[in-house]
Amino acid sequence: MSAGTRPARPVREIRALVEALPDPELPTITLGDLGVIVAVAEGPDGVPEVAVTPTYLGCPALSSIVASIEDTLAAAGHPDGRVRQVLSPPWTSDRITPAGRAKLAAQGIAPPGPVRREGPVVIPLAAVPCPYCGSRATRPHSPFGPSRCQSVLRCTACHELFPHLTAL
Amino acid sequence: MTTDAAPSRTADARLAALTLRLGDDALVLGQRLCQWITRAPTIEEDLALSNIALDLIGQARMLYTFTGRLDATGRDEDDFAFARGDREFTNALLTELPNGDFGATIARQLAYSHYAVLYYQALGGCADPDLAAFGQRAAKEVAFHRLYADTWTERLGLGTAESARRMQRGLNDVWPYTAELFDEDDVARDLAAAGVAPAAAALRPAWERAMTESVTRAGLRVPAPGWHGRGGRAGLHTEDFASLIAELQSVRRQFPGGTW
Numbered sequence: 001m002s003a004g005t006r007p008a009r010p011v012r013e014i015r016a017l018v019e020a021l022p023d024p025e026l027p028t029i030t031l032g033d034l035g036v037i038v039a040v041a042e043g044p045d046g047v048p049e050v051a052v053t054p055t056y057l058g059c060p061a062l063s064s065i066v067a068s069i070e071d072t073l074a075a076a077g078h079p080d081g082r083v084r085q086v087l088s089p090p091w092t093s094d095r096i097t098p099a100g101r102a103k104l105a106a107q108g109i110a111p112p113g114p115v116r117r118e119g120p121v122v123i124p125l126a127a128v129p130c131p132y133c134g135s136r137a138t139r140p141h142s143p144f145g146p147s148r149c150q151s152v153l154r155c156t157a158c159h160e161l162f163p164h165l166t167a168l
Numbered sequence: 169m170t171t172d173a174a175p176s177r178t179a180d181a182r183l184a185a186l187t188l189r190l191g192d193d194a195l196v197l198g199q200r201l202c203q204w205i206t207r208a209p210t211i212e213e214d215l216a217l218s219n220i221a222l223d224l225i226g227q228a229r230m231l232y233t234f235t236g237r238l239d240a241t242g243r244d245e246d247d248f249a250f251a252r253g254d255r256e257f258t259n260a261l262l263t264e265l266p267n268g269d270f271g272a273t274i275a276r277q278l279a280y281s282h283y284a285v286l287y288y289q290a291l292g293g294c295a296d297p298d299l300a301a302f303g304q305r306a307a308k309e310v311a312f313h314r315l316y317a318d319t320w321t322e323r324l325g326l327g328t329a330e331s332a333r334r335m336q337r338g339l340n341d342v343w344p345y346t347a348e349l350f351d352e353d354d355v356a357r358d359l360a361a362a363g364v365a366p367a368a369a370a371l372r373p374a375w376e377r378a379m380t381e382s383v384t385r386a387g388l389r390v391p392a393p394g395w396h397g398r399g400g401r402a403g404l405h406t407e408d409f410a411s412l413i414a415e416l417q418s419v420r421r422q423f424p425g426g427t428w
């Protein structure tokens with residue numbers, strides 16, 4: 001650590017800093033809200049390590065998420081801090097916090113319903129409530145939307161198109 | 169960016185061969201789908217095909233990272249994608265078939281995604297914790313692609329006479345290339361016998377049932393069994409493959425070691 005930097009902050013304080021970082025594609029919600037931060041702990045060499053589980057394996061925002069965490073670690077006095085990408089636990093939309101869901105809804109993005117845990121993978125795209133009028137008479141419009149984790153639905157009551165964070 | 173999803177581990181040539189095949193399947197099909205970008209029939213389909221490609225290429229990156237650690241060569245994901253000749257790719261021929269029309273692309277996606285969901289669900293329960301975690305995550309992604317392919321198969325099959333004709337033609341054309349997905353060579357047999365990886369051959373009846381259901385729901389016919397195209401797993405590819413790989417690797421060859 002070079003002279004002039006502030007003293008390194010303890011690991012227990014770093015988690016809050018990392019979780020408060022905005023998601024690059026959905027800037028109103030944080031990485032903590034999204035549920036991608038799995039663990040923040042000291043590695044065997046005493047260096048803080050942040051474990052991240054990707055929303056989608058090809059998520060284009062992942063490299064900028066990693067970079068922003070690295071910058072945060074450096075600013076907290078840990079320029080050698082590490083970010084690890086882990087696959088277990090796999091991310092699912094169930095990891096989005098209640099606060100995150102509320103922020104999505106406030107932004108006009110219908111939050112995901114619960115993901116079925118047992119049996120074959122099913123994609124629920126039916127009866128998602130419209131964020132504009134609340135009607136459940138909504139229909140899938142496009143399974144892919146403004147970002148990899150969103151699809152687009154259409155409300156048959158108020159005729160609005162709206163994005164939906166796909167339950168997966 | 170490096171991914172640390174797979175801890176460093178002892179070399180395992182058989183498992184490396186398996187993760188390489190899976191990675192090659194995903195990369196090559198993803199690259200084919202990328203050729204649709206700006207050419208799809210509507211903006212939604214352009215977005216859909218490119219997003220499916222994005223998922224597949226993301227899966228390939230992870231699988232190549234696994235492979236580099238398992239084969240003890242220390243190669244990274246870019247080495248596998250950009251620094252191999254076309255004869256070194258071990259993808260099934262299905263994944264490299266030319267896009268054809270939209271019906272042909274949907275037929276290819278239908279066959280692959282029905283297989284990939286079954287395979288990755290099975291992989292999700294395998295003994296290797298890293299591969300199992302990967303399988304569980306990948307299964308969800310390809311299930312979404314399967315939904316897309318099922319939906320379009322039905323829409324084209326039950327659409328106009330022309331759309332049904334093209335969808336049927338697409339199915340007929342890809343069908344000979346589906347058998348290779350379930351072929352088992354020594355690598356696959358050894359891994360299945362050791363309980364390390366799913367036995368692809370055992371997934372075939374479930375795949376046939378699901379495909380029959382999807383095709384029948386679309387008012388179309390399951391093609392009759394005929395000849396089978398094979399060779400991709402051994403690096404023997406179709407005529408169009410070399411140019412696909414040449415395009416994929418062109419920038420890397422023009423600017424070796426370039427970064428941006």
